[in-house]
Amino acid sequence: MAEVLKVSVREKLGSSNSRRLRQSGQVPAVLYGRKAENMHLSIPTDDIVPVLRRGVKLVDMKGAVTDMALIQEVQWDPFGLEVLHLDLTRVSADEKVQIATTIELRGEAPGTKEGGQTLQLVHSLQVECKVTAIPEKLEVNVNSLGLNEIIRAGDIEIPDDVVLLTDPETVVVQCMEVTESEDEEPADMLAIEPEVIGRKEDEEGESSS
Numbered sequence: 001m002a003e004v005l006k007v008s009v010r011e012k013l014g015s016s017n018s019r020r021l022r023q024s025g026q027v028p029a030v031l032y033g034r035k036a037e038n039m040h041l042s043i044p045t046d047d048i049v050p051v052l053r054r055g056v057k058l059v060d061m062k063g064a065v066t067d068m069a070l071i072q073e074v075q076w077d078p079f080g081l082e083v084l085h086l087d088l089t090r091v092s093a094d095e096k097v098q099i100a101t102t103i104e105l106r107g108e109a110p111g112t113k114e115g116g117q118t119l120q121l122v123h124s125l126q127v128e129c130k131v132t133a134i135p136e137k138l139e140v141n142v143n144s145l146g147l148n149e150i151i152r153a154g155d156i157e158i159p160d161d162v163v164l165l166t167d168p169e170t171v172v173v174q175c176m177e178v179t180e181s182e183d184e185e186p187a188d189m190l191a192i193e194p195e196v197i198g199r200k201e202d203e204e205g206e207s208s209s
Contacts (some may be wrong), residue, residue: 027045
């Protein structure tokens with residue numbers, strides 16, 4: 001079921017207006033697709049952030065626009081705290097899409113009690129399904145994952161109406177013993193400050209926003 005979002009039309013564009021919009025508690029967005037005219041919208045921050053945190057992809061827009069859309073791209077600030085901009089794509093209820101679905105681990109691997117460490121190597125799987133059947137997330141139970149064992153993409157349970165596109169042999173999770181050499185960092189690396197890598201910066205400064 002799609003999440004309902006109230007949307008308004010944005011009349012003023014550009015980076016300074018987008019900044020003021022965010023300060024007022026709204027997120028700027030652009031609606032694309034289905035050979036219709038692109039629309040510049042705003043969505044209440046308090047409404048959209050919980051939807052994004054839950055991994056929801058399908059939304060039902062009400063207000064200035066009455067349409068169904070996929071959340072195609074989200075631009076966050078470098079710390080992942082503030083939503084800067086959204087790209088939405090119009091879709092119909094019977095349309096099939098290929099989309100990445102987040103993986104969440106559940107439980108505790110028994111192998112960790114034998115000196116192992118649970119490592120999640122893949123954080124999303126590519127799937128195909130109708131837009132109304134997009135899973136918010138795929139849960140992977142690791143309660144039976146022993147030392148030196150792995151869970152592949154093909155081992156993960158997915159809904160009957162969802163098709164896995166990721167290679168089934170892809171290793172998603174493993175429980176491996178961490179040796180001392182792997183656990184230690186070279187002394188010269190410890191002196192280097194970590195670089196904060198953020199999501200794509202707000203591109204709304206252009207007149208096309």
